[in-house]
Amino acid sequence: MTSSLNRTALYDIHVNLGARMVPFAGFEMPVQYTSILEESNAVRTKGGLFDVSHMGRIYLSGPDSTSLCDWIQTNRIGNLRIGRARYSLVCNENGGIIDDTVTYRLDTNRYLLVCNASNRQAIRNWLDRWQKEKFPNCTINDVTTETVMIAVQGPHAASTMDELCPETPSNLKFFGSGEGIIDGCKVFYGRTGYTGEDGFEVILEAEKGPALWNKLTEKGMSSCGLGARDVLRLEAALPLHGSDIDLTTNPLEAGLGRFVKLDKDFVGASLLRKQNETGTTRKLVGLLPVGRSIPRHDHLIINNDTTIGKITSGGYSPTLDRNIALGYVSQDFTTIDQHLTIDIRGRLTDAVVSTLPFYARKKKE
Amino acid sequence: MNPSDRRYSKDHEWAQIVGDEVIVGITNFAQEQLGDIVYVDLPEVGSSVDQSSKLGEIESVKAVSDIFSPVGGAVTEVNQAVLDSPELVNQDPSGSGWLVKLAPRDASSDFSSLLTSEEYNELIENEAH
Numbered sequence: 428m429t430s431s432l433n434r435t436a437l438y439d440i441h442v443n444l445g446a447r448m449v450p451f452a453g454f455e456m457p458v459q460y461t462s463i464l465e466e467s468n469a470v471r472t473k474g475g476l477f478d479v480s481h482m483g484r485i486y487l488s489g490p491d492s493t494s495l496c497d498w499i500q501t502n503r504i505g506n507l508r509i510g511r512a513r514y515s516l517v518c519n520e521n522g523g524i525i526d527d528t529v530t531y532r533l534d535t536n537r538y539l540l541v542c543n544a545s546n547r548q549a550i551r552n553w554l555d556r557w558q559k560e561k562f563p564n565c566t567i568n569d570v571t572t573e574t575v576m577i578a579v580q581g582p583h584a585a586s587t588m589d590e591l592c593p594e595t596p597s598n599l600k601f602f603g604s605g606e607g608i609i610d611g612c613k614v615f616y617g618r619t620g621y622t623g624e625d626g627f628e629v630i631l632e633a634e635k636g637p638a639l640w641n642k643l644t645e646k647g648m649s650s651c652g653l654g655a656r657d658v659l660r661l662e663a664a665l666p667l668h669g670s671d672i673d674l675t676t677n678p679l680e681a682g683l684g685r686f687v688k689l690d691k692d693f694v695g696a697s698l699l700r701k702q703n704e705t706g707t708t709r710k711l712v713g714l715l716p717v718g719r720s721i722p723r724h725d726h727l728i729i730n731n732d733t734t735i736g737k738i739t740s741g742g743y744s745p746t747l748d749r750n751i752a753l754g755y756v757s758q759d760f761t762t763i764d765q766h767l768t769i770d771i772r773g774r775l776t777d778a779v780v781s782t783l784p785f786y787a788r789k790k791k792e
Numbered sequence: 793m794n795p796s797d798r799r800y801s802k803d804h805e806w807a808q809i810v811g812d813e814v815i816v817g818i819t820n821f822a823q824e825q826l827g828d829i830v831y832v833d834l835p836e837v838g839s840s841v842d843q844s845s846k847l848g849e850i851e852s853v854k855a856v857s858d859i860f861s862p863v864g865g866a867v868t869e870v871n872q873a874v875l876d877s878p879e880l881v882n883q884d885p886s887g888s889g890w891l892v893k894l895a896p897r898d899a900s901s902d903f904s905s906l907l908t909s910e911e912y913n914e915l916i917e918n919e920a921h
Contacts, residue, residue: 462827
C-alpha cells in the first residue's frame with residue numbers, strides 16, 4: 428500500500444467542480460463530476476475534457492533513440508515521419524504485453540513516449556534495462572510530474588482548439604502532432620485520444636494547466652472523469668491494459684496484429700512469429716449480451732456447459748443503449764453471430780459475438 | 793435530505809410504514825455513491841425475505857451492489873416503474889424510486905434496530921469523510 432497518493436496539477440479544479448475523487452494508479456483522480464452517462468454523452472455530441480496527467484510522458488533522445496523505440500515496441504518507429512505518432516505494444520520476451528503506448532516523433536532523434544499511469548514504472552525499468560544493455564546513446568527523461576496532459580475530445584474539439592490556438596490544430600491529420608501558443612503558453616498537442624471521437628491530447632507546463640482547463644470549459648467543453656473515459660473507450664473497443672490486455676495476453680490474440688511488425692526485430696518477436704504461424708488458441712471478441720445485467724471482468728463465457736472464455740471488460744453503452752463486453756474465447760467460437768452464454772454472478776445470460784468496434788464515429792468526407 | 797418519516801439501515805436502505813405495509817428503497821446517499829443506475833433486480837411478489845438478507849441487486853455503470861431488506865416480510869409489490877426505468881432511483885430515491893412493498897412480519901421489532909433520520913445523517917457524515 429502506498430501511504431500517500433499523487434495529485435495532478437488539476438486536482439483543485441476537480442475538487443472545486445465537485446468531482447468524486449478515487450485512487451487510480453497511485454493518483455487521486457476524478458471518476459465523475461455529474462454523471463458518467465451525461466459526461467459520455469457530452470463527448471459523443473459536443474466535447475469533453477479529461478485530465479490524463481497521470482499517464483506517463485517520457486522523452487527519448489540521442490543517436491540510439493530510434494533503435495531503442497523499435498527494439499521495445501511491436502510497431503515500426505524508424506519510418507515514422509517527424510510530427511507523426513504511432514500506437515504500439517511493448518512486449519516481454521514471451522510476447523506478453525507490458526503496456527500499450529503512443530510514440531510521437533518530434534525530431535530525427537527525439538521521441539515522446541506516452542504510456543499508461545499504472546505501467547509507468549514498468550516502462551521506465553524496461554527502458555533503463557535496454558538502454559544499459561543495448562542502446563547506451565539514448566537519454567531518457569520522464570516529465571510526467573512537470574507537465575499536465577489534457578484530452579480534449581468530441582465533435583467540437585477541433586473547432587474549440589482552433590479558437591484558442593492561432594496555429595490551427597485542426598489542420599493536423601489523425602495521429603499528427605504540433606506545437607502552438609495558447610495565451611502566451613507553449614503547448615504540444617497530438618490529434619489522438621481514447622474515446623473513439625475526434626480530439627486532441629494537449630501537453631503543457633503543469634502550472635499552466637488549470638488556466639487551460641478553465642478556458643476550455645468556458646468554451647463549452649464538459650469536465651469528464653475516468654468513468655466516462657472507460658465507457659467511451661469500451662464503445663470504441665479500445666483495449667484497456669490491466670483488463671483486456673496484460674502480461675498473460677499477446678497482441679495477436681488481442682486482435683492488435685496490425686500494430687505488430689513481424690519482419691523487424693523487437694523483444695518478443697520470435698515468439699509472436701511462431702504464434703502467427705501456428706495461430707492463437709483464443710481471441711478477443713466483442714459480445715452483445717441480452718438483458719440488463721452487465722457482464723464484468725472475469726465473468727465466465729460458456730458454450731454448452733463448457734467454459735470457453737472470460738470477460739475482460741463489460742459495461743452499459745449509453746450511445747447504443749445496450750450492454751456490451753469484450754472477452755477472450757477459444758478460436759472455435761469467434762465467428763460473428765456465434766451464440767454464447769455469460770455467467771453473470773450465477774445468472775446465465777445469452778450473448779452473441781459481434782463485430783468491433785461497437786461504436787465508430789461517422790467520418791466527414 | 794433524509795425524511796424523518798421513516799427509518800434507515802446501515803446498508804443505506806430506508807423503510808417507511810404506510811398502513812399495513814412497509815415501503816423499501818435506497819437512500820439518496822446510496823444512489824449518489826452508486827452513480828448512474830442501469831439495472832435493478834427485485835424479488836417476485838410473494839417471495840419472503842428476512843431482515844438484513846439480500847433483497848435484490850442494483851447495478852450502476854460502475855459496479856453492482858446488493859440491496860438488503862431493512863425489515864423481514866413478504867413482498868406484496870415491486871415498483872415496475874423502477875424496473876422499466878432504473879434511473880428513477882437516481883432521480884427520486886426517497887419517493888417514486890422506491891423498490892418494493894412488504895407485508896412485515898414484525899415491523900416494530902425490526903424498526904427498533906434501524907436508525908432514525910438523525911442517526912443516519914450522522915452515519916453518512918462520517919462515511920463521507
